Amino acid sequence: MPxxxxxxxxxxxxxxxxxxxxxxxxxxxxxxxxxxxxxxxPALGTHNALVSLGPNRYLELLAPRPGASVDPRFRYVSGCQxxxxxxxxxxxxxxxxxxxxxxxxGFHADxxxxxxxxxxDGDTVRWTMFWMQSEAxxxxxxxxxxxxxxxxxxxxxxxxCSLQSFELSSPSSEALVRLLDTVGFTARxxxxxxxxxxxxxxxxxxxxxxxxx
Numbered sequence: 001m002p003x004x005x006x007x008x009x010x011x012x013x014x015x016x017x018x019x020x021x022x023x024x025x026x027x028x029x030x031x032x033x034x035x036x037x038x039x040x041x042p043a044l045g046t047h048n049a050l051v052s053l054g055p056n057r058y059l060e061l062l063a064p065r066p067g068a069s070v071d072p073r074f075r076y077v078s079g080c081q082x083x084x085x086x087x088x089x090x091x092x093x094x095x096x097x098x099x100x101x102x103x104x105x106g107f108h109a110d111x112x113x114x115x116x117x118x119x120x121d122g123d124t125v126r127w128t129m130f131w132m133q134s135e136a137x138x139x140x141x142x143x144x145x146x147x148x149x150x151x152x153x154x155x156x157x158x159x160x161c162s163l164q165s166f167e168l169s170s171p172s173s174e175a176l177v178r179l180l181d182t183v184g185f186t187a188r189x190x191x192x193x194x195x196x197x198x199x200x201x202x203x204x205x206x207x208x209x210x211x212x213x
Contacts, residue, residue, distance in 0.1 A: 005101065005184040006094035011144055012058045012153070013166070013198050014087035015209060016077035020063035023083055024049050027061065030083075032203035033160040035061055038153065039119040045070035046077070048117075050157040053200070056091070057163060058154045073131075085196040085210040088141050088166070089129075090185055095145035098183060099130050105182045108133035112145075125150050137176035138194040139168045143183075162201045169195040 017023030020037070027049075028034040035049035038060075045068035049061045064070045064078050077086065092098045095112045102109045112130040119125060126147035132140040146152060166187070170176045173191040180187055197210040 003184065005182075006092050006098045008090045008092045008098065008143070008183050008185050010057055010163075010185075011089040011091035012053075012060055013085055013196070014060050014062050014089070015198075016080035016084045016086040017061055017063050017082070018078050018080050020047055020049060020061060023061045023063060026083055027051070030202070030204065030207045031161055031200065033158050035059075036157050037120050038157070039117050039125070040065060041115075041117050043071070044074055046074055050153050051161055052154045052157045052159045053161055053163045054154065054159075056152060056154055058152075058157055059161070059198070059200075060153075062086075083209050085166075085198045088168075088196060089144050090141045090183065091144050091146065093145060095128050095130065095143060098143055102132075102179070102182060105179075107179055107182070108135040115144075125153075132179075137170055137172035137179055139170040139176060139189075139196060140179055141185075160203050164199040164201045164206060166199065167195075167197045169193060169197075 024035050035051045038048050038050045040047045045065050047065045051059045099109055099112050110131045112128050115127050115129055117125045127144050129144040131142045169190045169192040173189050177189050200207045
């Protein structure tokens with residue numbers, strides 16, 4: 001029978017850091033590529049810098065914005081004193097149908113909602129996304145669908161890095177694998193404490209973020 005699941009693909013990784021400027025400098029030293037400041041999330045109290053990882057995927061450095069009130073979901077990035085992969089996102093063109101499929105499988109997910117970011121040039125980047133709720137397996141992805149009028153960040157940010165591999169560790173690894181199977185995505189998942197490890201090919205060689213690095 002044909003696979004009727006909405007198509008999903010890897011979109012981006014979020015790397016937490018307590019100070020964006022320091023994170024940019026550290027990333028450039030490690031990789032030889034300098035992330036581009038991409039703007040602010042007005043509703044979240046955060047700002048970011050981005051690097052392309054090739055077609056349709058990228059890496060985001062996320063930090064609290066000085067003086068801003070940070071959304072409770074992201075306050076933990078204030079404790080990231082080194083570049084720490086904290087989140088990952090899958091993209092889809094059918095975000096509402098994907099959310100229905102996820103909840104029908106017994107997982108807890110928020111209703112898809114619009115999001116935006118104001119770029120350093122004053123433009124607004126828009127998307128629709130949904131998050132897994134706290135009952136979901138640790139290290140679950142979140143899901144995004146880009147607005148048709150928005151250029152994907154992989155096309156507007158510095159190049160030179162590409163994804164070599166990534167690994168997930170979760171205390172609920174079997175449930176996480178079942179969630180990923182529900183949406184039609186395969187990833188390396190190990191049993192253990194919540195951890196996301198991202199390995200990059202860079203001008204300076206292989207760089208590993210997270211894990212025991």
